[in-house]
Amino acid sequence: MPDERIGHQQVDRVLDGFFTAAKERAERISPSYLSLWETLEKSTVGGKRLRPQIVMTAYTHLGGTDLEAAARVGAAFELLHTALIVHDDVIDLDFVRRGQDNVSGVYRRMAETAGEPAEVARHRGLSVGIIAGDLALTGAFRMLDSVSTDPMTREILAGILDEAVFASAGGELIDVDFSFAAGSPPLAEILDMERLKTAVYSFEAPLRAGAVLAGAGTEVASALGRFGRDIGIAYQLVDDLLGVFGNESATGKSSMGDLREGKRTVLIAYAAQTAGWPELSGIIGRPDMAPEDADRARRILVDCGARQYAQDLAANFASSARSYLECAEVPAGLAAVLDDVVSASVNRGR
Amino acid sequence: MPDERIGHQQVDRVLDGFFTAAKERAERISPSYLSLWETLEKSTVGGKRLRPQIVMTAYTHLGGTDLEAAARVGAAFELLHTALIVHDDVIDLDFVRRGQDNVSGVYRRMAETAGEPAEVARHRGLSVGIIAGDLALTGAFRMLDSVSTDPMTREILAGILDEAVFASAGGELIDVDFSFAAGSPPLAEILDMERLKTAVYSFEAPLRAGAVLAGAGTEVASALGRFGRDIGIAYQLVDDLLGVFGNESATGKSSMGDLREGKRTVLIAYAAQTAGWPELSGIIGRPDMAPEDADRARRILVDCGARQYAQDLAANFASSARSYLECAEVPAGLAAVLDDVVSASVNRGR
Numbered sequence: 219m220p221d222e223r224i225g226h227q228q229v230d231r232v233l234d235g236f237f238t239a240a241k242e243r244a245e246r247i248s249p250s251y252l253s254l255w256e257t258l259e260k261s262t263v264g265g266k267r268l269r270p271q272i273v274m275t276a277y278t279h280l281g282g283t284d285l286e287a288a289a290r291v292g293a294a295f296e297l298l299h300t301a302l303i304v305h306d307d308v309i310d311l312d313f314v315r316r317g318q319d320n321v322s323g324v325y326r327r328m329a330e331t332a333g334e335p336a337e338v339a340r341h342r343g344l345s346v347g348i349i350a351g352d353l354a355l356t357g358a359f360r361m362l363d364s365v366s367t368d369p370m371t372r373e374i375l376a377g378i379l380d381e382a383v384f385a386s387a388g389g390e391l392i393d394v395d396f397s398f399a400a401g402s403p404p405l406a407e408i409l410d411m412e413r414l415k416t417a418v419y420s421f422e423a424p425l426r427a428g429a430v431l432a433g434a435g436t437e438v439a440s441a442l443g444r445f446g447r448d449i450g451i452a453y454q455l456v457d458d459l460l461g462v463f464g465n466e467s468a469t470g471k472s473s474m475g476d477l478r479e480g481k482r483t484v485l486i487a488y489a490a491q492t493a494g495w496p497e498l499s500g501i502i503g504r505p506d507m508a509p510e511d512a513d514r515a516r517r518i519l520v521d522c523g524a525r526q527y528a529q530d531l532a533a534n535f536a537s538s539a540r541s542y543l544e545c546a547e548v549p550a551g552l553a554a555v556l557d558d559v560v561s562a563s564v565n566r567g568r
Numbered sequence: 569m570p571d572e573r574i575g576h577q578q579v580d581r582v583l584d585g586f587f588t589a590a591k592e593r594a595e596r597i598s599p600s601y602l603s604l605w606e607t608l609e610k611s612t613v614g615g616k617r618l619r620p621q622i623v624m625t626a627y628t629h630l631g632g633t634d635l636e637a638a639a640r641v642g643a644a645f646e647l648l649h650t651a652l653i654v655h656d657d658v659i660d661l662d663f664v665r666r667g668q669d670n671v672s673g674v675y676r677r678m679a680e681t682a683g684e685p686a687e688v689a690r691h692r693g694l695s696v697g698i699i700a701g702d703l704a705l706t707g708a709f710r711m712l713d714s715v716s717t718d719p720m721t722r723e724i725l726a727g728i729l730d731e732a733v734f735a736s737a738g739g740e741l742i743d744v745d746f747s748f749a750a751g752s753p754p755l756a757e758i759l760d761m762e763r764l765k766t767a768v769y770s771f772e773a774p775l776r777a778g779a780v781l782a783g784a785g786t787e788v789a790s791a792l793g794r795f796g797r798d799i800g801i802a803y804q805l806v807d808d809l810l811g812v813f814g815n816e817s818a819t820g821k822s823s824m825g826d827l828r829e830g831k832r833t834v835l836i837a838y839a840a841q842t843a844g845w846p847e848l849s850g851i852i853g854r855p856d857m858a859p860e861d862a863d864r865a866r867r868i869l870v871d872c873g874a875r876q877y878a879q880d881l882a883a884n885f886a887s888s889a890r891s892y893l894e895c896a897e898v899p900a901g902l903a904a905v906l907d908d909v910v911s912a913s914v915n916r917g918r
Contacts, residue, residue: 240734245765247738250745309695345744348698349737352655354700356733357707371720378711383706384590385701388597394695395600414597441877534854564867 225274228289232297236357237262253267257324258350262300264316275559276428276442279552287365291431294361294379295424301354302386302419308347309394310479311340322347328377355383370431378427379465382419389415395480402490403482409451411513412458412484417450436545441545445556448539453563455532458483460566462516463525474512481518484531485524494522534565575624578639585647586642586707587612589888607674608700614648614666618775619645619901625776626792629902637715637768641781644711644729645774651704652736652769659744660829661690672697677685707731713776728777729885730768739765746832751849752840753832761802762808762834768799782895795906801912808833810916812866813875827852834881836875844872886914 236260244251249338270292277288304321307313313323326343334342362376392411396403403411429439462485463478469473481504489498498518501511519525542559543553587609594601620642627638653672657663663673665888676693684692712726742761746753753761775796811826812835826833830853837850848868851861869875890910893903 243734244738247735248742248760251738251741301702305698309698311691336594342747346741348659348701349740350745351698351702352651352705352733353706353737356709356730359706360682360726360730363723373713376710378708380706383594383702385597387703388594390699391601391604391696392598392694397692410598440612504614519696559727 222277225285225292226271227265227557229274229292230272230294232286232289232293233262236293236361238299240353240357251380254346254350255353257321258300258304261304261315261321261350264297265296265299267292267296269299272421272424272446273428273431276425277432277554278417279549280429280432280438280553282432283427284366287367290361290365291427293425293546294358294365295367295419295427297354297358297361297380298379298419301351301358303425304351304354307391307490307529308344308351308392311344313340313343320347321350340462341350347446351556365431367431375427375432378423378461380421385418386416389413389418389444391480401488405484408482408484408487408499410523411482412454413447413451415455417447421446421453421543422451426496427509437545438547441542441548442556445539445542448535448542448555449560449563451536452532452539452560453534455484455528456564456566457530458485459525459528460518473478474507474509477512477515478507479503484528485519488524489519489522489525492522493525494524498522513521530565574621574628575635575639575642576617576621578635579620579624579642579646582636582639582643582711583612586647588642590703590707599744601888604696604700607671608650608704609673611654611700612646612664615646615649617642617646619649622771622774622796623773623778623781625905626775626902627782629899630779630782630784630788631906632778632782634716635653637717638778638781640711640715641725644708644715645732645777647704647708647711648729648732648769651701651708652740654697654704655701657739658694658701659683659740660781661694663693670697671700676757721783724780725777728773728780728895735764735768736766739763739768743832752837755834755837758832758837759836760844761832762804763797763801766804766856767797771796771800771803787895788897791892791898792906795889795892798885798892799906799910799913801883802889802910803887804886805834805878806916807837809875809878809882813868818877824857824859827862827865828857829853832875835869836876838874838877840871840885842872842874844874848872882914886910887907896908 237255238311238408241255241259244255270289273292273295274285274288277291277544278285280289294396303315305317307320308322313320313326319327322343325346326339326341329337329339329342347425358379359376362379364371365375367375389411392407393415396407422443423446426443428437458476458481460473461481461483462473464473480486485501489495498515501518502513504511540557542548543556589603589608591602591605598633620639623642623645624635624638627641632638648909651796652681653665657665657670658672663670663676665673668675672693674693675696676689679692690876708729709726712722715722715725717725739761741759743765746757747827754871772793773796775792776789781790788822808826808831810823811833812823814823830836835887838851839845846863851865854861892898893906
């Protein structure tokens with residue numbers, strides 16, 4: 219999302235090197251293991267490389283000059299991202315991401331093509347997804363080991379990566395709990411879940427890691443961390459809005475997916491407290507939802523004020539995020555770039 | 569399995585510290601996250617601590633004196649073991665281990681008790697198992713970061729842990745592939761799978777790690793690694809024999825489980841090449857298998873020579889393992905202890 223592409227090529231080169239080495243090792247074990255690594259690599263190509271970009275932005279604007287080291291820290295976050303989405307898709311029984319088969323989808327399709335019954339093919343896809351995610355998670359920690367820096371900085375970076383996993387797993391658990399709760403969970407819990415599941419590992423941790431690698435003081439690192447947490451929540455709120463009201467061609471995501479799934483978002487939590495809920499709750503969360511039903515659901519979400527509420531909340535978090543940039547220690551250049559990040563986050567899909 | 573209990577208490581103390589810290593962090597996130605960590609911790613208690621014992625044995629017999637550091641390396645392997653079995657159980661849709669609910673089993677039962685339909689409760693159990701395994705895997709790498717040693721040794725240790733994950737994932741993939749193959753896979757592939765899935769992370773890697781931490785030369789480390797690989801295969805072959813012919817009260821495992829599941833083992837692969845196969849293949853792999861069918865299957869496995877073959881093969885691998893102990897660099901004391909390991913491995917359950 220930072221519109222600059224600092225070190226973009228370094229990150230790609232580092233990831234390319236990682237996968238090349240892994241594929242060479244895998245090939246010595248079995249052809250199917252090589253295929254798994256190829257599939258995992260493909261699932262990382264074409265992504266926005268948001269987290270590496272955030273690491274690089276913080277690092278270079280805080281005076282860091284070792285782009286190779288920063289690219290490796292960024293690549294570690296990209297591998298963590300890969301691990302988390304592969305496992306998240308397994309948990310959600312999703313076989314498609316960004317309109318393409320994900321890792322589990324590729325293996326489900328292979329089994330189907332081989333004539334396996336649907337249930338068997340599905341189980342196979344999910345099983346391979348679990349293995350692939352474990353490899354990517356291991357890769358994230360190993361990538362960090364390859365960063366050329368002093369032992370103390372390396373340990374702080376590993377601690378940040380650890381915190382990112384810890385928060386994401388905690389958020390994922392809350393999300394799993396949600397799917398068993400009747401009605402909609404309270405707003406505060408949804409915000410908490412989104413912060414833990416996404417904001418920490420996508421924004422807060424990469425910003426702090428970039429700052430630490432650059433040798434910035436703890437004050438800057440924590441100001442950036444707080445900025446990251448709030449902008450991450452704003453980003454997720456906008457994501458949830460786009461998931462319902464977004465233009466499919468612009469977002470690359472079906473704007474019916476979240477409604478069909480009955481995904482627990484701030485939009486839904488807000489609507490659950492309004493007079494629109496009895497009708498809305500009868501429409502959403504149905505795999506066979508018709509386009510007219512989706513239109514009706516959108517209408518209710520607008521009329522009951524849920525859309526406006528979510529928009530205002532995103533703006534509030536964006537504004538809170540901005541306030542941390544005023545910390546005296548954050549260089550003006552970095553503050554300006556991150557200010558653009560804020561604008562880009564809240565104005566996506568407009 | 570090494571009958572000495574060197575550093576046993578240190579390992580327990582290190583793991584206890586790890587879980588105490590994690591539970592404190594989790595409690596700050598949510599009560600349900602704390603419960604997950606408690607469940608994960610319980611799943612590690614009562615295990616044999618085989619891998620830490622192997623690390624400690626190699627380390628101390630090669631002159632290592634920092635038991636705290638060795639205990640941390642051992643604990644890293646114990647956490648890796650936890651991660652692998654939790655995810656392996658998810659892949660196998662197993663909810664019980666050693667006669668008790670495993671992590672997924674605990675969460676499935678909670679959901680059932682809360683009135684969820686069976687399919688929903690099952691999915692919930694598996695989802696939480698995926699999250700728990702990720703946390704244990706992350707814990708393994710973080711535990712290694714906490715070992716007090718020089719940076720180069722730490723990097724070699726992390727590389728060994730990485731290779732262990734890499735091999736296990738490759739073995740798990742082959743195992744997943746097996747469950748889709750018609751008939752039985754060839755013997756060589758089954759041995760390959762067992763080496764990758766279990767022998768590397770359970771024997772080869774912990775032995776090498778103990779040697780490296782003790783500052784032993786590469787010759788010793790690789791002799792121990794080869795020993796570990798072969799004894800690991802022997803161990804697994806004996807496990808497979810016990811899974812079919814073992815005394816339930818001695819092994820703590822049902823001796824019908826493997827037959828019911830139709831688990832692909834050397835026993836089955838051998839039988840598949842004999843005249844006993846048409847009858848055997850009609851009996852095994854049926855969830856509703858009766859005790860008389862299991863008795864009949866055992867009879868066929870004896871009569872067709874599969875049992876004898878597997879016993880001989882285990883003895884051959886044990887003997888091959890022993891040959892590596894004759895390397896001049898392996899101290900006599902260590903060779904003697906590992907020789908006992910060999911005997912204990914092949915004589916289990918007798």
